[in-house]
Amino acid sequence: MIGSYPTVARFIQAEAPDAPVHLLRPHRLARAARDFIDGFPGDTLFAVKCNAHPLVLRTLWDEGIRHFDVASPVEIGRVAETLPGAAMFYHHPAKTPGQIALAWDRGVRHFAVDCPAELEKVADRTGPAMVPVVRLAIPKGSGAVYDLSTKFGATPEVFIATLGRAAAMGFRPAVTFHVGSQCLDPAAFRLGLGMAVELTGRAGVAVELIDVGGGFPAYYRATRAPPLAEYFRVIRQAHAELTAPLGIRLACEPGRALVAEGGSLLVRVVLRKPDAVHLNDGIFGGLTETYWGKDELLLPLRVISADGSPRTGAPRDLTAYGPTCDGNDVLPWPVSLPDDTVTGDYIEFNLIGAYGREMAASYNGMRSDAVAVIETDFAGHLCAEAMESGRRTPRLEVL
Known part of the structure; x- marks a missing residue:
């Protein structure tokens, strides 16, 4: 520095x-954190991959961000060293056995999976308190600059099978999806919530947490997207109609919108x-x-x-x-x-x-x-x- x-x-x-x-402008980071804490109807996780500088992590923590989305041992180490009290979610759906064991030892309890094979691998190297977060693929056409469902995320059939297997193993699974980075259409989040609720119902598995992922936009010179408040409004309405009646909590994992x-x-x-x-x-x-x-x-x-x-x-x-x-x-x-x-x-x-x-x-x-x-x-x-x-x-x- x-x-x-x-x-x-x-x-x-x-x-x-x-x-x-x-x-770095910490006052801008602080303002963005307050926007999410005040506007989003659930917990906000910061996607550390966007900016892992210790000052960024500390600034978000000071404003009330307590949960962090990590995708590698390096990110896990950075968060653990900078913010010992932080809750980490390992949301990379393809991990090595060594990475899983390291994360478990560092206190990570939420692990993303998008197929039964990854679920079994994580279960073998963790314990009963592990929370498998089953990732659902969202159809293309959500208006995002980067489509993130081509590499990760389960099809409906695989999602149902993975969710069912997690429940049969005695875990209490959660669900996540990602509408794509720099999403320009708030309706994509309602689509994701609707799909998640429908498919968990078809699987016959009750979940307590759905993470709507990231994708909230930053406003570049050519960006044509509604203000962030409109995304929050759409998600709050969908939560009230679809997930809150089922006792499901929400989380999100913005990166770009928090720190750009x-x-x-x-x-x-x-x-x-x-x-x-x-x-x-x-x-x-x-x-x-x-x-x-x-x-x-x-x-x-x-x-x-x-x-x-x-x-x-x-x-x-x-x-x-x-x-x-x-x-x-x-x-x-x-x-x-x-x-x-x-x-x-x-x-x-x-x-x-x-x-x-x-x-x-x-x-x-x-x-x-x-x-x-x-x-x-x-x-x-x-x-x-x-x-x-x-x-x-x-x-x-x-x-």
Whole structure:
């Protein structure tokens, strides 16, 4: 951790960083956590894969998040070391025997499974207190940017068989599903709840917990999704009609929606050309997810000169290349930069709090784990505020 600064401009003036820096805004993380705690009708689990930095975990804990969705021994260790009192849910549906045993020893009691074979494997290496969380596959067409049911999740027939086998073994199973990452249609959550209730009924197995997964959106420049409050409204209504009468509790496991606005990425212009810029980070680093999300994950950005002042020239679309020797290291969309952008300037890409640090590789030895805290909001595109009426005016950075 480099330190805490009131603004990005002050950080640039003090540090003049030559390597990419991940900027964390804990006040934005805290606000997102409060939104879920206040709005979602059940427990909120944080999907640690999005951002496992200790400051992120501690900030969410301080705001009341007590449950964490982990997917590897590394994530289990990070949560256990940072937050010894946290409850962990191992929601990766394909685990090695060693991973299962390690998780059990570290206090994990909820394990995702999506077939009888995984259920048997987990049962052999845990104990009677283990809770198998049977994952149901959701049909395509939910409006998500990333469909997550092609790799994991049971078909209805396999779901019923797995649920029945878990009950026959003496366990008290739970259910989960995932509508897909960056889901643009709140109705997908009602669909998932309806399928889960119908299929548990067909299996003749009573469950006490349904985890609706993640998929709640962050608001990128091209995102066309209702405000988060509408997702909560749809889920509350579905809960009241479908699951609450059966005594079923709900949980969710957001990642992107909790932390995307809590982080940005500060990169430097290594070389300005007439029609392009070369940056010190790219699709093999902190901007990896843009390769997969393309236009759907169009990032807000701004340009700051080396003395901390904003560039204000007329916008011009430029190709943005990353720093590696790979010709594919180029952003999937042109960046609109002020025409007075020069070599040595900085570009701050917002909404990198989710997946930016975690997906970065070390190709060509160019990975940067540098982190600094910024105390004010990103001074630019703030879709969440634009889409939610009644919000207080954010405390924007003053350059």
